[in-house]
Structures are given as structure tokens and as C-alpha cells.
Amino acid sequence: MRALHGRRVALGVALVVLGVLAFALLYRPFPSDRTPEGAYMRVAHSVSEDRIAAIFPYLETDAQWASYTIRDMRASAYARIRTSYPEPERSRMLSAYEQEAKAPDGADVFALLARRRGWIARLRKDLSGVVRIEVDGERASVITARGTRYPFHRRENGIWGLTIFTADLIAESERASRDLAVVASAADDYGRANAAADAGADTTRN
Numbered sequence: 001m002r003a004l005h006g007r008r009v010a011l012g013v014a015l016v017v018l019g020v021l022a023f024a025l026l027y028r029p030f031p032s033d034r035t036p037e038g039a040y041m042r043v044a045h046s047v048s049e050d051r052i053a054a055i056f057p058y059l060e061t062d063a064q065w066a067s068y069t070i071r072d073m074r075a076s077a078y079a080r081i082r083t084s085y086p087e088p089e090r091s092r093m094l095s096a097y098e099q100e101a102k103a104p105d106g107a108d109v110f111a112l113l114a115r116r117r118g119w120i121a122r123l124r125k126d127l128s129g130v131v132r133i134e135v136d137g138e139r140a141s142v143i144t145a146r147g148t149r150y151p152f153h154r155r156e157n158g159i160w161g162l163t164i165f166t167a168d169l170i171a172e173s174e175r176a177s178r179d180l181a182v183v184a185s186a187a188d189d190y191g192r193a194n195a196a197a198d199a200g201a202d203t204t205r206n
Helices: 002-027 036-048 052-058 061-084 089-101 106-116 119-126 166-205
Strands: 130-136 139-144 149-154 160-162
Touching: 036 052, 036 119, 036 130, 036 139, 036 149, 036 160, 052 106, 052 160, 061 089, 061 106, 061 160, 061 166, 089 106, 106 119, 106 166
Parallel strands: none
Antiparallel strands: 130 139, 139 149, 149 160
8 A cells, every 4th residue: 555655656746747847848948039049949939839920030131021022012013903903803913912912011921921832831840959050150050850951140130030931032022023013014004094985985975
């Protein structure tokens, strides 16, 4: 009986210790985001909690600006389409641009694209514990236990920003700018056609 009681006490103590260790691992303070490891851990934590927009502060500056550019270009195109395009093209184009155009912030644009293009699934698959950090001036690499290398670039405010999405975001911002030019040109054409039609109608009435 005494031995059984001893085993129960030992089991209870073990469970308490495991709980304390789990709490310490999950809730211990992160290193500063002025370090590559700290920035990486915040990215990993945001992915694990499915808070994709929270990754945005830990992207490099060029990626952030590209996200804002996408939002601004889509919003401008959306406005021109809404006021100038005829149906059914207007509804089709508004639907295509609506999410980015109405995004409140660059972080929301990044989250939209990250989900749409499978970036988050890729991160969930590859993220793991940090094995080592390699720093070379303003650039750094975080190497994980899975052997994945995550490149970072130090931003102007000292925070390290992940660079793996920068090229895609810049390419998308350039595409959004080109699309706006096409939309604006078509809107002008529709405007001239409508003006000519109105003028013709006035002549007919007179």
C-alpha cells in the first residue's frame, strides 16, 4: 500500500515538473527582435497561431513597401473600374480586385497573398528549432533543425526582416502598377465613348 502511494506521489511530481517545463518552453520570453533568432521565433510563433498578418513586422522593408504598393494600386484601379467600366466587365473586374483594394493595411495584403499562394503551408512544413545563426553585416541566416536556411536583412529600425517573400511581393506590386495603367487607359476610352454617345444623343434631340 505504501509503495503504491509512493508511486502516485512520484507520478504527481513528474506531471507537475512536465507542466512547468512545458509552460517555460511555450511562454519564456523571446530574444529581442533586434536579433535574427528573435525575429525568426516571432515569425514561427505567429505561424503556429495562424496570425499571418503578425508576421508583417518581421519582413524586410522592401517586402513591406511592396505590400502597401499592391494595396494602393489595386484601390486606385478599383475606383476607376467602379466609376468608368460598363457591365458585365465592371462586376468581373471589381470582384478580381476587391480583396486587395479593400485591405486595411499592407499586413492584410501580405496575409491574403500568403494564404492564396501557399506560403504559410510552406512555413508550417519547414519551421523548426534554431540550430545556428550566421551573420554577415546587415544580412543573416537562421539555420533550423530541419536544415532549412531562412535569410534575414536588418531593417532601418534594427529589426531583422525575413527576405524569402520579397521577390514575389515586388513582382506582384509591379504587376499591380501595370494593371492600373491598363485600367486607367481603358477607363479613359470608356469615358470618351460615353461622352461621344451623349453628344450624339444631344445632336439627335436638337
